[in-house]
Amino acid sequence: MKKFFYLFFFSFLFLSCTKTNVDSKDSISIVTTSFPIYDFTRAIVSDVNNDYIAENNFTNVDIKLLIKPGMETHSFDPSPKDIIDIQNADIFIRMGGESEVWVDKIISTSNKLPKKILTLKDFVETCTSLSEDEHHNHHEHDEHYWTSSKNAIKMINAILQSIIELDNEKSNGKNITTYQENANSYIKMIENLSNEIKNTVDNSENKLLIFGDRFPFTYFTEEYGLNYLAAFDGCSTAVEAKTSKIAELIDEAKNSKAKAIFTIEMSNKKIANTIAQASNAxxxxxxxxxxxSKDDFERGITYAYTMKSNLDALKIGL
Ligand SMILES: [Zn+2]
Incomplete structure (x- = not known):
């Protein structure tokens, strides 16, 4: 009995120490389109630990992620349930890139709208990808704005402001301090990792990344002064790379004695493997x-976690 009591007592203590959860009877409902937005919102309402892991259960805040873990972001189609969730949200947060035209359709045809709609693209500096499509000679817009840590921080601040406004309306602002503290510590974490990435790049003579894959990193490479070559000009659902392009990347990898060929998450790595085998990288x-992925989502990996794994990869591969 005594043992049970201690167990109970300590697990209670543990819970109350590790979670800075929100104390409010008025629940907030936030609907997010894609994972980075979900992650930034989650980091404001709860903790991210020193291993860059977060929990997906929150008290009194409901955060929905529409584009489910493992899903392809560039070809999403909302279900009727998704549309109802958006309509009933206190805050609906979207990125605002080309892949989210489905959002505009919902907003323009819906008879009921969420209380607030936040478009994160409006808060960051956008640039046009410098890579040119060889055949059509058009510039492609990179909509992965958050791969710049500076943009990510601007997004976190924008989300924080709208959550603060809502907390003022619903709970007399009693959770604001918690939200601000959580956001500040996450921003600090991102800044530290970004500085480490910057140091790693600055200390390396090689500034060239060769991607045997899709390329969603315009903002990332620009932030750290990296150059790149990629099998595909942009990110959206390309499948087959041109043989001439692969041959060019193999030559470049050999000439520059590249240590690594890079892939992106959830890739079949086929093209990268081909280039790496031919160039001994x-x-x-x-x-x-x-x-x-679904597993990584359940483990609670965060944007900061992916920054840390990118830092580790650059240390080996640059
Ligand atoms: Zn993409």
Whole structure:
């Protein structure tokens, strides 16, 4: 009995120490389109631990992620249930890139709208991808704005502001301090990792990343002064790379004595393996965080976690 009591007591203590959960009877409902938005919102309402892991259960805040873990972000189609969830949300947060035209359709045709709609693209500096499509000679817009840590921090601040406004309306602002503290510690974490990535790149003579894959990293490479070559010009659902392109990347990898050929998350790695075998390089992954696998989602990996794994990959591969 005594043993049971201690167990109970300590598990209670543990819970109350590790969670800075929100104390409010008025629940907040937040609907997010894609994983980075879900992650930034989660980090504001709960803790991210020193291993860059977060929990997916929150008290009094409901965060829905529409594009489920493991799903392809560039070809999403919302279900009728998704549309109802968006309509009933206190805050609906979207990125605002080209892959989210389905959101505009819902907003323009819906008879009921969420209380607030937040478009994160409006809070960051956007740039046009410099890579040119060889055949059509058009510039492709990279919509993976959050791969720049500076943009990620701007997004976190934008989400924080709208959650604060809502908390003022619903709970007399009693959770604001918690939200601000959580956001600040996550931002600090991201800044530290970003500085480490910057140091790693600055201390390396090689600044070239060769991607045997899709390329969602315009903002990332620009932030750290990296150059890149990629099998595909952008990110959206390309399948077959041109043979001439692969041959070019193999030559470049050999000439530059590349240590690694990079892939992105949830890739079949086929092209990268081909280039790596021909040029005697390793295959390493950079995680764009546009989505995570179901397992990684359940483990609670965060945007910061993917930054840490990218840092580790760059230390080996640059
Ligand atoms: Zn993408």
């Amino acid at each position: 390793k295959v390493l992954e950079l995680h764009s965080c546009q989505n995570v």
